[in-house]
Amino acid sequence: MLPDIPPLKQEITKKLQAAFKQRVNDYMGAINEAPRCFIKEGRQVVTIRPDGRNDETELKVASAETWIRVEDIPHLSFQDRLAKLDEVAREMAGQISKHAFDQINEAVERVGNVVHGGLTPESFLELFEKIYLDFDVDGNHSPLTVVIPPGMKQRAQETMEKLHQDPEYSRRYQEVIDKKWMEWRDREAARKLVG
Amino acid sequence: MIEKLLENWLDSASERSYQASFVQMLGGLGYRVLHSTRHCVLEYGKDVIAIAPDGVPCAYQLKGKPSGRLGLSEFRSDIQQQLVQLISQPIVFPGISKRVPHRSYLVSNGYFEEEVHRAVDDLNRGSYLSKIELIGRGQLLDWAKGLGASLWPSEMANVRELLEVFLHDGRDLLPLPRLAAILEEILALRADDKPFKKAELQRAAPSAALLTGIATHHFAMAENHFAVASAWCLFTVSTISSCERSTRKLSGPAKAGLALAEDAIKDSLVALWNEVHARSHLVESNALADPELFRWRYTLLCGLFSVLWFFPGDTPEDKERRIAITKWLTRKHEHLDLWGEGVVPCFLAFLLFLRRVDATIRPDYELAALLEIVVTANQQRSNHALPDPYYGFEEVGRIRHGLQASKESSNLQEETFAGSSFNAELLLHLVARARLKSPCRSNWPNFNRLGHKRFVPAKSWQYGLLECSEGIEETRQYPPEYSWDKLCEDAAVETCDYLPKELRVRPHLLLLWVIIAPHRLTSDIGRILAATLPSF
Numbered sequence: 001m002l003p004d005i006p007p008l009k010q011e012i013t014k015k016l017q018a019a020f021k022q023r024v025n026d027y028m029g030a031i032n033e034a035p036r037c038f039i040k041e042g043r044q045v046v047t048i049r050p051d052g053r054n055d056e057t058e059l060k061v062a063s064a065e066t067w068i069r070v071e072d073i074p075h076l077s078f079q080d081r082l083a084k085l086d087e088v089a090r091e092m093a094g095q096i097s098k099h100a101f102d103q104i105n106e107a108v109e110r111v112g113n114v115v116h117g118g119l120t121p122e123s124f125l126e127l128f129e130k131i132y133l134d135f136d137v138d139g140n141h142s143p144l145t146v147v148i149p150p151g152m153k154q155r156a157q158e159t160m161e162k163l164h165q166d167p168e169y170s171r172r173y174q175e176v177i178d179k180k181w182m183e184w185r186d187r188e189a190a191r192k193l194v195g
Numbered sequence: 196m197i198e199k200l201l202e203n204w205l206d207s208a209s210e211r212s213y214q215a216s217f218v219q220m221l222g223g224l225g226y227r228v229l230h231s232t233r234h235c236v237l238e239y240g241k242d243v244i245a246i247a248p249d250g251v252p253c254a255y256q257l258k259g260k261p262s263g264r265l266g267l268s269e270f271r272s273d274i275q276q277q278l279v280q281l282i283s284q285p286i287v288f289p290g291i292s293k294r295v296p297h298r299s300y301l302v303s304n305g306y307f308e309e310e311v312h313r314a315v316d317d318l319n320r321g322s323y324l325s326k327i328e329l330i331g332r333g334q335l336l337d338w339a340k341g342l343g344a345s346l347w348p349s350e351m352a353n354v355r356e357l358l359e360v361f362l363h364d365g366r367d368l369l370p371l372p373r374l375a376a377i378l379e380e381i382l383a384l385r386a387d388d389k390p391f392k393k394a395e396l397q398r399a400a401p402s403a404a405l406l407t408g409i410a411t412h413h414f415a416m417a418e419n420h421f422a423v424a425s426a427w428c429l430f431t432v433s434t435i436s437s438c439e440r441s442t443r444k445l446s447g448p449a450k451a452g453l454a455l456a457e458d459a460i461k462d463s464l465v466a467l468w469n470e471v472h473a474r475s476h477l478v479e480s481n482a483l484a485d486p487e488l489f490r491w492r493y494t495l496l497c498g499l500f501s502v503l504w505f506f507p508g509d510t511p512e513d514k515e516r517r518i519a520i521t522k523w524l525t526r527k528h529e530h531l532d533l534w535g536e537g538v539v540p541c542f543l544a545f546l547l548f549l550r551r552v553d554a555t556i557r558p559d560y561e562l563a564a565l566l567e568i569v570v571t572a573n574q575q576r577s578n579h580a581l582p583d584p585y586y587g588f589e590e591v592g593r594i595r596h597g598l599q600a601s602k603e604s605s606n607l608q609e610e611t612f613a614g615s616s617f618n619a620e621l622l623l624h625l626v627a628r629a630r631l632k633s634p635c636r637s638n639w640p641n642f643n644r645l646g647h648k649r650f651v652p653a654k655s656w657q658y659g660l661l662e663c664s665e666g667i668e669e670t671r672q673y674p675p676e677y678s679w680d681k682l683c684e685d686a687a688v689e690t691c692d693y694l695p696k697e698l699r700v701r702p703h704l705l706l707l708w709v710i711i712a713p714h715r716l717t718s719d720i721g722r723i724l725a726a727t728l729p730s731f
Contacts, residue, residue, distance in 0.1 A: 035611035040585045040714070041650050042666035050674035134575075142576075187675065191640040193632075195679040 020085045027093030030147045031100045060099045064091035101147075119152060119159045121169045125176055133180040141177065196354060197347055200361060201339050204409045205304045205332055210259030212415035213304055214242065215427070215459040216408030217257065217335070221245050222451040223342040223401030226253070229288055231458060241281060244288055252286050252297040254325075260305030267310035274301065275314070282323040302330040343405040353380050360410040365417030368589070369425045371711065374410060375661040378403050378430060382437035384656070386664055390441040400434050400449035404456060420467035421499065425711045427459045429661070432698065432708050436659030439695040453697075457704065464503040465516070471496060472519065487596060490532035491588045497531065498541025498710050500524055501548035505703045505728050517731055521552050533568060535582040535591050537713040539618040543721060544706050546625075551730045559626065563634035566622035570641040573616045580612035583648070584713035615646040615670060617714070621721035624686035628725065632679055639677070646670040649717040655693045661712055689726045691719040702727040 025032045039045060045057040066088045068076065076084075108114055113130045117123035133141045148156050163169045205213070218231040225248040230241070243255040256277055258265065265274075278301060285293040301315070307329050319326045347357070356373040363370055378384070381403045383391050391399065407430040408415075414422035431453050438445045445453065471477065477493060478485050504520045524545065532538065542565055549558040573580045582591055590604035600608065623642055627635050652658050653665035691699075698705050702724055709716040709724075 035614060036609060037615075038606055038610055039668055041663045042652075042668050043664065044667040046667050046669050047646070048669060048671040050672050188640065190675040191643040192675070193636045193639040193677055193679055193682065 016081060016085060019082055020089055023086055023089035024093045024096070027090050028097050030145045031097045033145060034100070058103075060095075062092050062095040062099070064088040064095070119148075119155050121159055121163045121166070124159060124163055125169070125172055128173070128176045128180070133177075133184060135181055135184050139181065141180065196358075197343075198340065200358070201336060201343075201409065204361075204412050205335055205339075207261045207416070208259060208304050208412060209261060209416060210242075210257050212412055213259065213335075213408070214257055215415075215423075215455070215462075216339075216405055217255075217302065218243055218245075218455050218458075219401055219404035219408060219452055220335075220338045220342055222448055222455055223405070224248075224338065225448075227451065228455055229290070231455060241286070244286055244291075246291075247298065252288075252291045252295060253300060254281055254286055254297055255300045255302050255330075256281055258301065258303045258305075260303045264306045264308050265303050265311055266308045267314060270311045270314055275318070278315075278318060278327055279323070282318065282325040282327055285324060297325050299325045299327045300330050301327055302335075304332055304335060306333075307331050339405060339409075343402045343409075347377075347381065347402065347406055353377050357406070357410060361412065363413065365413035365415075365419055365422070367419075367422075368587075369411065369414060369419075369422040371425060371429060372661055374407070374426060374429055375433070377406065377410070378433040379660070381406065382433050384433060384436055384440065384660060391437060391443075392441070393443055396437060396441055396443065396449050397447045399437070400452045403434065404430060404452045407456075408459075418466065418470075420463040420470070421495070424460045424463035424467070424499075424707070427456045427463070428704065428707045428711055431456045431460070431701075431704055432659040435695050435697040436656045438697060439659070440654075440656035445697050457701075460704075460707065461503070461506050461508070464499060464506065467496075468500060468503055468516065468520065471500075472523070487592060488588075490530045491534060491538075491592070493528075493530040494532050494534075494538055494541050495710075497524060497528065498538075498544040499707075501541075501544035502703060502707045502710065504548050504551075504731075505544075505706060507703065507729075509731075514731075524548060525552065533565075533581065534588055535586055536569070536584040536617050537582070537587055537591075539565075539569070539584065539622075540706075540709040540713050540716045543621075543716070543724070544710060547706075547725060547728055550725075551728070559629035559631055560634075562622060562629065563626050563631055563638075566619065566626055566634065566638055566642075569616055569622060570619050570638055570645060573613055573619070573645055574641060575614040575644060577613040580614075581616075582607055582612055583610075583615075584617050584716065614644075615648050617648045618716065618721075619645055620647040620649075620671070621716070621718035623682070624718050624722055625725055627679075627682050627686035628722070630683075635679070635682065643673050643675055643677075646672055647718075649719075650714065651717075652693050655695050658693050658695060658715065659698070659708075686722065688719070689723055691717075691723055694720065694723065699723065699727070702729075 039059075043059070045059070047055045047057065049055060064087075066084050068084065115123050115126045115130065117126070131144075135141050146156065163173050214231065218228045221228055221243070226245040228243065228245045230244040241254045242257045245253050245255070247253050256274070258274065278299070281299045286297050287293065291297075312329065315327050315329060353376055356376050360370055360373050360377070381399055383389065383395070383399070407426050411423055411426040414426070434449055434453055434456075435445070438449060477496070478489065479492065500520050501524065504517055504524070531542070533542070546558055546562050546565070549561065569581065571577075586603065586607050590601060590607050592598075593600055593604040594607055619642055623635060623638065626638075648668065648670050650663070651667050651669060652660070652663045653667075657663045657665060694705075698708070705720065706724055706728065709720060
């Protein structure tokens with residue numbers, strides 16, 4: 001073989017892999033904020049629900065490829081390689097996000113939590129009515145993340161402003177939150193060992 | 196390469212470090228080893244007592260002579276007197292008739308000089324009960340090659356693992372995954388292996404035992420007792436798994452090897468206890484760095500000494516040691532550290548021990564306190580959730596101190612532990628078994644918010660694997676309202692489909708196994724331990 005220094009290359013690869021991982025996380029956006037667990041053993045992940053029902057989590061493969069021509073290698077700077085990895089990271093993150101949103105869509109369809117009607121204060125209120133909210137000791141609900149296509153960002157911001165500034169919508173919004181707080185209290189109070 | 200490794204082992208072993216492998220070789224040759232332990236003094240000059248395949252009792256005196264020759268002056272000054280006792284006094288051991296003449300052996304991992312042979316001839320011409328035979332380096336090497344080498348790793352990857360374990364720094368923790376990979380190849384525990392037929396298991400078990408002793412030679416030389424005990428524990432659990440996979444009853448050399456390995460574990464734990472007992476402090480080298488490891492070490496020692504307390508044995512030495520351990524473990528502890536769920540088995544061992552020696556309600560309240568800490572720490576959005584039991588102290592320590600992350604500690608940084616627990620269910624069940632309704636009630640809301648995790652291997656023999664590719668990772672969510680009666684019913688279950696039978700009947704071994712492989716502690720296993728560990 002030609003002269004080489006594998007340990008040095010291993011360290012460089014580690015650095016690139018760390019950068020790649022970071023890019024994947026960045027591109028995943030809201031999904032990156034979700035709690036994360038690694039499967040250390042076995043090939044099946046099952047959640048046993050309170051009613052005894054078993055929900056199996058479907059595992060999916062996410063993969064992406066990139067090509068580097070041998071003749072290009074001597075000229076590739078560190079930044080060039082990062083750019084190559086960036087393409088792959090975007091592809092990977094897209095696949096992971098898509099799978100996650102497919103699962104969320106399937107779950108909300110199943111339990112009837114889909115709201116139609118576009119980005120209006122009415123549909124936002126309907127949405128809040130349907131979701132499950134937890135509160136902290138100060139009475140603040142757990143932070144919410146809204147995922148929308150970039151083109152609808154402006155519209156969504158306007159709707160949220162209307163929801164908080166319009167007296168009627170603001171009153172109704174507060175009513176929903178108060179109701180959610182009571183539901184949360186009831187849920188918490190229901191956690192008990194009886195008998 | 197294997198032969199070179201065997202030579203290297205013999206040429207650097209001390210008497211203490213090759214005794215465990217020596218008795219495993221005797222077992223593999225068909226001898227029934229009756230005594231080989233170092234934790235109780237039997238008779239001056241008799242390190243090992245065994246019955247030969249022809250029924251004749253044999254007594255062995257072991258000497259360590261790494262890379263050297265045993266000369267006449269050393270023989271006369273240190274050994275001859277012991278040999279005279281060896282050949283002139285009958286073996287006094289239950290089951291051995293004093294009237295049956297025994298064979299005596301002087302064993303050395305070095306060479307015997309010509310003068311020593313002559314001196315032994317002179318002794319053998321005397322009118323003693325027995326004659327002395329010499330077993331030197333050459334014979335030990337032949338035995339090792341005959342028993343082990345042909346069955347040892349054939350795949351290059353595992354040969355490399357073997358060398359890595361053999362050459363590992365003897366003061367470090369045992370590289371368990373590497374040793375596990377080698378034992379899995381020898382004992383047919385890989386997914387694609389065919390289960391052993393009876394004769395195959397009987398050949399493979401002594402070979403695996405010999406390999407365990409030799410691979411961990413540097414740990415034995417460094418008197419790293421925890422590493423040595425871990426290695427023999429892995430061997431015993433792997434042998435039981437192989438037996439379980441082949442659906443055969445544990446018998447013959449495999450059973451004998453297992454018993455010897457249990458003795459080796461006890462020897463190591465006793466040596467550790469003796470060292471701690473004799474020391475005025477528990478600090479280990481490098482004063483500047485040790486404070487970061489001190490509490491981990493202290494908690495581990497509490498777990499290991501609890502295991503030793505549970506180990507079978509009713510000799511006067513065992514009884515005396517149990518009293519001393521009880522005194523040490525029941526004093527006030529200021530250095531216990533719940534650094535992750537990986538240390539819960541140590542706490543469990545300690546609290547189960549405490550339950551056996553303290554008739555008051557204290558052990559139960561200690562359990563309830565541990566339950567409260569675990570369920571509180573792991574609540575959703577907690578910033579101090581306990582890492583799951585797949586992460587050891589080394590990974591946790593790297594993150595705690597901002598050191599360069601290993602692959603494992605890098606994963607630890609990315610993983611979310613808040614919102615779930617591997618051990619909370621077991622702790623709640625143990626508190627319920629103690630009929631402490633009040634702490635169960637007060638902890639229920641926090642307990643109920645958690646997902647309760649466990650890994651269930653697909654087949655019972657896979658429980659003894661350090662990492663299992665087939666099985667289900669379960670997360671259980673409890674309904675918000677649960678009845679006390681139902682909880683007590685759950686807590687009373689003492690069956691487990693995935694626990695091999697031979698491990699169930701050895702709860703002391705099972706307890707050590709969950710300390711070195713904490714992810715194997717589930718609520719099923721913990722309840723079985725609570726029910727089956729003995730009282731003395």
